[in-house]
Amino acid sequence: MLSPTGGTPQAPTRVLVIDDEPQIVRALVINLKARKYEVDAAHDGATALELAATRHPDVVVLDLGLPDMDGVEVIRGLRGWTRVPILVLSARHSSDEKVEALDAGADDYVTKPFGMDELLARLRAAVRRAEPTGGGEDDVMVATEEFTVDLAAKKVNRDGRDVRLTPTEWHLLEVLVRNTGRLVSQKQLLQEVWGPSYGTETNYLRVYMAQLRRKLEADPSHPRHFVTEPGMGYRFEK
Amino acid sequence: MLSPTGGTPQAPTRVLVIDDEPQIVRALVINLKARKYEVDAAHDGATALELAATRHPDVVVLDLGLPDMDGVEVIRGLRGWTRVPILVLSARHSSDEKVEALDAGADDYVTKPFGMDELLARLRAAVRRAEPTGGGEDDVMVATEEFTVDLAAKKVNRDGRDVRLTPTEWHLLEVLVRNTGRLVSQKQLLQEVWGPSYGTETNYLRVYMAQLRRKLEADPSHPRHFVTEPGMGYRFEK
DNA sequence: AGCGTCTTTGACGCAACCCTGACGCCCCCG
DNA sequence: CGGGGGCGTCAGGGTTGCGTCAAAGACGCT
Numbered sequence: 001m002l003s004p005t006g007g008t009p010q011a012p013t014r015v016l017v018i019d020d021e022p023q024i025v026r027a028l029v030i031n032l033k034a035r036k037y038e039v040d041a042a043h044d045g046a047t048a049l050e051l052a053a054t055r056h057p058d059v060v061v062l063d064l065g066l067p068d069m070d071g072v073e074v075i076r077g078l079r080g081w082t083r084v085p086i087l088v089l090s091a092r093h094s095s096d097e098k099v100e101a102l103d104a105g106a107d108d109y110v111t112k113p114f115g116m117d118e119l120l121a122r123l124r125a126a127v128r129r130a131e132p133t134g135g136g137e138d139d140v141m142v143a144t145e146e147f148t149v150d151l152a153a154k155k156v157n158r159d160g161r162d163v164r165l166t167p168t169e170w171h172l173l174e175v176l177v178r179n180t181g182r183l184v185s186q187k188q189l190l191q192e193v194w195g196p197s198y199g200t201e202t203n204y205l206r207v208y209m210a211q212l213r214r215k216l217e218a219d220p221s222h223p224r225h226f227v228t229e230p231g232m233g234y235r236f237e238k
Numbered sequence: 239m240l241s242p243t244g245g246t247p248q249a250p251t252r253v254l255v256i257d258d259e260p261q262i263v264r265a266l267v268i269n270l271k272a273r274k275y276e277v278d279a280a281h282d283g284a285t286a287l288e289l290a291a292t293r294h295p296d297v298v299v300l301d302l303g304l305p306d307m308d309g310v311e312v313i314r315g316l317r318g319w320t321r322v323p324i325l326v327l328s329a330r331h332s333s334d335e336k337v338e339a340l341d342a343g344a345d346d347y348v349t350k351p352f353g354m355d356e357l358l359a360r361l362r363a364a365v366r367r368a369e370p371t372g373g374g375e376d377d378v379m380v381a382t383e384e385f386t387v388d389l390a391a392k393k394v395n396r397d398g399r400d401v402r403l404t405p406t407e408w409h410l411l412e413v414l415v416r417n418t419g420r421l422v423s424q425k426q427l428l429q430e431v432w433g434p435s436y437g438t439e440t441n442y443l444r445v446y447m448a449q450l451r452r453k454l455e456a457d458p459s460h461p462r463h464f465v466t467e468p469g470m471g472y473r474f475e476k
Numbered sequence: 477a478g479c480g481t482c483t484t485t486g487a488c489g490c491a492a493c494c495c496t497g498a499c500g501c502c503c504c505c506g
Numbered sequence: 507c508g509g510g511g512g513c514g515t516c517a518g519g520g521t522t523g524c525g526t527c528a529a530a531g532a533c534g535c536t
Binding site for chain 2: 083085095096098099102103105106107108109115117118120121122124125128129130152153154155164166167170
């Protein structure tokens with residue numbers, strides 16, 4: 001995985017690196033940028049808190065040994081207003097120090113010298129669990145003048161009443177709606193709804209398209225939304 | 239701070255410890271119980287997954303060296319259906335192993351021998367960040383015309399009297415209510431309530447949906463709130 | 477050890493769904 | 507102008523899935 005943000009394209013993950021040792025900052029910045037992270041860097045606590053407030057990073061990498069203030073104070077300063085994941089770096093192996101940092105609100109604690117692979121893995125873990133819960137919570141709704149389709153809730157509403165669809169009807173509708181405006185070939189429809197071994201049983205499509213139209217179209221015999229493209233396939237239009 | 243759960247009284251934090259070395263398990267259990275955690279223990283991967291499904295721990299401590307299966311497989315088995323924090327223990331210091339475990343979905347990685355103080359601090363950190371976000375006011379109360387469900391208090395009230403629900407009934411109701419209006423597939427229901435190894439035992443659903451309807455619906459044979467979507471799943475409507 | 481509660485499992489009737497075939501229509505093409 | 511392929515419609519039958527009931531097994535409590 002090259003990009004830190006998984007499959008779908010989205011805003012790059014923003015990292016705030018706080019360390020006063022130039023060579024460590026340089027190594028981190030290079031490695032992070034190579035993996036398509038967006039990186040800000042600060043070499044003391046004051047600028048760190050400032051950058052955190054203005055740039056809103058998705059994750060913070062914090063070295064405890066700063067020139068101007070105690071690293072734990074930086075953690076408290078951040079935790080006062082944000083739950084952004086904080087990954088602490090430190091040369092100290094002392095258990096007390098780890099406990100203090102973690103209880104102040106740090107998410108993870110890595111002792112120097114550290115392996116870059118491990119650090120990046122811990123960073124990925126921190127970012128991942130901060131991601132919004134629940135997977136696909138987007139309420140994907142498609143609306144026409146006559147009915148609405150809610151892909152997430154698997155609901156179809158027409159004239160204020162819910163329309164009952166059978167599994168096959170729903171599946172067919174789903175494929176069409178996900179390709180709104182585009183032509184979907186008969187073969188593609190058959191394979192997506194009935195399975196990959198189907199492809200020629202166009203009579204299935206005729207029956208189920210008729211049922212969809214009967215349940216959703218104002219005038220089923222003159223469909224406005226479920227359009228037949230003879231010899232090719234079907235198309236859903238808003 | 240003696241109690242792991244902050245100030246306000248609430249259910250104790252439940253920890254699942256997975257390790258095949260008895261002395262480690264004993265040390266962990268003693269230390270955790272002394273701090274008012276509720277502790278379950280498993281000494282192999284199979285029972286671990288089973289316990290995770292039935293007991294729903296708030297955090298998992300997992301030793302990678304298990305007799306029956308690879309520790310990473312346990313992580314994947316858990317991540318298939320839950321986001322519970324996973325804290326990995328391991329004797330291996332190898333960087334590759336850490337990266338693999340973290341990328342499989344672990345939240346933290348501690349190498350043995352470990353300091354108990356540090357482990358407990360890391361455990362607190364893992365639990366803390368898994369807590370519900372402060373800003374998101376959970377709709378813990380859901381009301382219909384006939385009954386109300388209080389998700390926080392785990393109470394159901396109907397006609398002014400509390401309704402007694404068995405653990406399974408409640409769990410099923412909870413999943414449905416958290417997805418009010420949305421269709422929940424039979425597989426999802428089975429896996430959330432009975433555990434990840436279930437998915438086809440739809441007869442369980444039939445029995446327990448009937449019991450929920452009998453206890454909550456005005457006319458159980460014509461359910462208004464617990465709607466069956468044949469072949470797909472069930473839906474809770476207000 | 478005994479009891480009660482909860483969970484699991486099996487059997488049965490019924491309704492709904494999916495598939496199938498037949499028929500008629502329209503449009504394209506010969 | 508006639509034939510044919512593709513499409514829409516309808517109705518029947520096999521199959522699946524759901525609701526219900528009942529009883530056995532598992533578990534915890536007294």
